[in-house]
Amino acid sequence: MASALNLIGAGHVGRVFGRLFAQHGVFQIGQVLTRSQDSARQAVDFIGAGIAVGAYDQLQAAAVHVLAVGDDQIVPACEALARAVPLDGSIVFHCSGALASDKLQAARDAGALVASVHPIRSFADPAAVAAQFAGTFCGIEGDAGALAVLMPALQAIGAQPVPIDAAAKTVYHAAAVFASNYLVTVLDAALRAYQAAGIPEAVARQLAQPLATESMANVFRLGAAAALSGPIARGDLATVARQQQAVSQWDADTGALYQALVAPTTALALRKQQK
Template sequence: MSTPPTMNIIGCGKLGMTLGRLWTTHQVFAIQAIMNRSQASTEKAIAFMQAGVAASDIRNMPPADAWLIATPDDDIASSCDALAASGKLKQGDIVFHCSGALPSSILAAATRAGAAISSVHPIRSFADPAQVAASFGGTFCGIEGDAEALNVLQAAFGAIGARTIPIDANFKTLYHAAAVFASNYLVTVLDVAVQAYVKAGIPEEAALQLMEPLVRGTVDNVFRLGTTKALTGPIARGDIATAVKQYRAVNTWDERHGVLYKQLGKLTSDIAARRRQKT
């Protein structure tokens, strides 16, 4: 068997240790040096991955074929600058990060040092590394960057079961905002619904129970049929009088929620119009 390429990890938190463990298990990369802010977190990562040795400074890390910078977003550029300044990079090395919000161009210092750069963003939570490592197969990863880096990283992520999908680096922030709409803001809209039910005299626990089949059914329909066909309700039926009456009631109760209802109503009307065009 050929020897797997080597990798160093700068900022080996939950994401870094999960990927490191998977790559070690599948013999995709040979994990070498790990550098975290604290010795305790470094030792925790090494124990979880069952690979790697601790490094206190980038200058103490050995050369490697690939470098993962998995620090918090605010530290990625400075970490890359320090790596480039260390003289550790050589022509053909790969430097990449896994941020969903930042483009690969944040690693420009590595480009100037001769490395190929990329961003690979796994679209999932890494709150429980052991659970994620056990269920990583099928995880989508948004990828962009230099072709030389992507050729290697697509194969590396594919070897651990990921499904890579190219994205436009010019719209990386919009790409990340999409996840906020799909997850965080969904929670926000459902919270407003709970508050409205409570205002109507229904206890919060009961409101959640009666919402559950409606929400689950809607989400299932979105992924089964697509957003346009999944749309139901007064606007989808063309019952604008009911929608206006609801807006007025919501606005009287809470003007902030009234503004939200009105804006969502306009966007929902656009979906309904697309639906009519397709029928």
């Protein structure tokens, strides 16, 4: 029989993990604890297994405990779990991308092995994610004994575990911000700059799309240094200076963004020349 797993917090990530672990027979879902009995019952319905409970003192011992709660709740949830359930010899892991497993010190002090497992994708539609989870990368770090259990468990549900340095967890999480959020910000600057030149917004998107998609495709195919093009890559600093001045005169904040990108782009161009 599969080892028992308790789920504390059952938002989108927790529900998906619960459903996949249950469907693949990796773990036997035990108790599901959320902020309310009603949401716990909804989570159990989504997972298709488990027992909804309304308080920590209703939890039973389990081989694995998942803290799928918000970042600000990880420490208090872990402390509450350690007070309520014997943890000696069990595994406790959280799903935060920004915090390391050292936030689970209360569980470690109680004899548990701890880890973090961060699935790298959007969970806006849990049902769709659960149906298409295969191939999802998960950043993992923590105690070796915990990872020895969790890595094959994740692989069994189709995940691709990627070990990361716990000391660099915040930088790791910032990587997703650069690859997603800040990429959108830079593209917004491009679209607004086109519009400042008199181009309608819809047409601006059509102009920017091939440049953006081809550049991203080249980055993922060749690497960032090889994909770099433009005036800095050519060493045309006079053009860069004129653009900096013009953009700053048009919009000071966007000019500051342009200026902030000059130094790292120059360093990237140097890496390209050295290859």
